[in-house]
Amino acid sequence: MKFCFGIIHTNYVECNIYIIYRYTANKSMDKCAFCNADGDFLIVPQQGRLVITTECGRLKVSPGEIAILPQGFRFTVSLPDGPSRGYVGEIFGTHFRLPDLGPIGANGLASSRDFLVPTAWYEDKFNPGYTIVQKFGGELFVAVQDFSPFNVVAWHGNYVPYKYDLNKFCPYNTVLFDHSDPSINTVLTAPTDKPGVALLDFVIFPPRWLVAEHTFRPPYYHRNCMSEFMGLVYGGYEAKVDGFLPGGASLHNCMTPHGPDTKSYEATIARGNDVGPSKITETMAFMFESCLIPRITPWALQSPFLDHDYYQCWIGLRSHFNQKSEVPNLQNNGE
Numbered sequence: 527m528k529f530c531f532g533i534i535h536t537n538y539v540e541c542n543i544y545i546i547y548r549y550t551a552n553k554s555m556d557k558c559a560f561c562n563a564d565g566d567f568l569i570v571p572q573q574g575r576l577v578i579t580t581e582c583g584r585l586k587v588s589p590g591e592i593a594i595l596p597q598g599f600r601f602t603v604s605l606p607d608g609p610s611r612g613y614v615g616e617i618f619g620t621h622f623r624l625p626d627l628g629p630i631g632a633n634g635l636a637s638s639r640d641f642l643v644p645t646a647w648y649e650d651k652f653n654p655g656y657t658i659v660q661k662f663g664g665e666l667f668v669a670v671q672d673f674s675p676f677n678v679v680a681w682h683g684n685y686v687p688y689k690y691d692l693n694k695f696c697p698y699n700t701v702l703f704d705h706s707d708p709s710i711n712t713v714l715t716a717p718t719d720k721p722g723v724a725l726l727d728f729v730i731f732p733p734r735w736l737v738a739e740h741t742f743r744p745p746y747y748h749r750n751c752m753s754e755f756m757g758l759v760y761g762g763y764e765a766k767v768d769g770f771l772p773g774g775a776s777l778h779n780c781m782t783p784h785g786p787d788t789k790s791y792e793a794t795i796a797r798g799n800d801v802g803p804s805k806i807t808e809t810m811a812f813m814f815e816s817c818l819i820p821r822i823t824p825w826a827l828q829s830p831f832l833d834h835d836y837y838q839c840w841i842g843l844r845s846h847f848n849q850k851s852e853v854p855n856l857q858n859n860g861e
């Protein structure tokens with residue numbers, strides 16, 4: 527596949543007010559810039575760095591970092607490492623912000639000091655045939671001009687592209703028992719009008735210690751009203767021993783039951799109850815989680831890369847329930 531970053535996106539999951547894309551690119555953009563008049567992009571590179579030149583300056587974004595390109599900025603992307611791929615979340619009508627920290631208090635999770643903005647960078651030269659591609663109302667429009675749009679010599683303000691290194695995230699989680707809602711690992715959220723309900727949360731599963739006692743430590747089996755799109759930047763994911771590879775993606779749509787694959791489940795049960803602290807290392811999985819049900823594009827459904835056998839990862843799940851086994855009395859059952 528040969529296409530230029532920013533010109534053709536592989537549209538993966540689509541709905542009214544957010545879109546999730548996968549991108550692949552094998553060529554830097556040359557004498558052309560892209561502008562999204564519809565919404566904001568959150569870019570998650572998975573392979574290959576991106577040098578993103580914007581009207582406010584340049585951002586070099588590596589896998590393990592994310593970039594946010596707010597609505598209306600012109601940008602061009604070059605690929606210092608050659609072929610590149612990753613994920614993009616697009617939101618309409620709102621912007622990403624840090625989540626409310628609630629009882630966590632003043633510090634924790636992503637810290638505002640770690641969000642980096644570019645310093646001004648400009649090129650001031652005659653540049654005939656410079657093409658601007660503008661996404662407007664979901665369609666692409668092209669204009670040709672004879673100068674580079676990156677001619678801003680200085681700027682100030684607070685509406686600006688930025689980047690964030692996911693390894694700066696300070697994760698919080700359970701320190702005694704039970705598995706927390708993954709929203710505890712929200713890096714950025716795009717809120718709706720309903721408090722606590724997100725149009726799109728960007729959540730990560732970074733390296734961390736697992737210490738919970740009397741607890742099934744991997745993600746619980748569940749179905750929920752949020753729709754969960756997951757990607758993997760590097761390493762593995764604790765709930766999927768096989769089949770979920772860096773660059774891959776899964777979608778567990780609203781109320782679709784899911785949880786660890788059979789191998790992860792059996793390995794957890796085999797370790798028993800008395801496991802000490804263990805550390806999940808060298809991994810960076812993430813989730814785009816939304817209260818809106820995404821519609822999957824025909825392109826994605828017809829993709830030869832669609833994993834028709836995904837359900838097989840749960841084949842063989844069996845109950846380990848034993849009425850006679852000793853369980854701690856954690857619940858007050860009134861007796």
Ligand SMILES: O=C(O)Cc1cc(O)ccc1O
Nearest residue numbers: 706707708744745746754765
């Ligand atoms: O489904 C998933 O793998 C994502 C997820 C992780 C977790 O730790 C708890 C709930 C959840 O949906």
Ligand SMILES: [Fe+2]
Nearest residue numbers: 748754778784
């Ligand atoms: Fe889930």
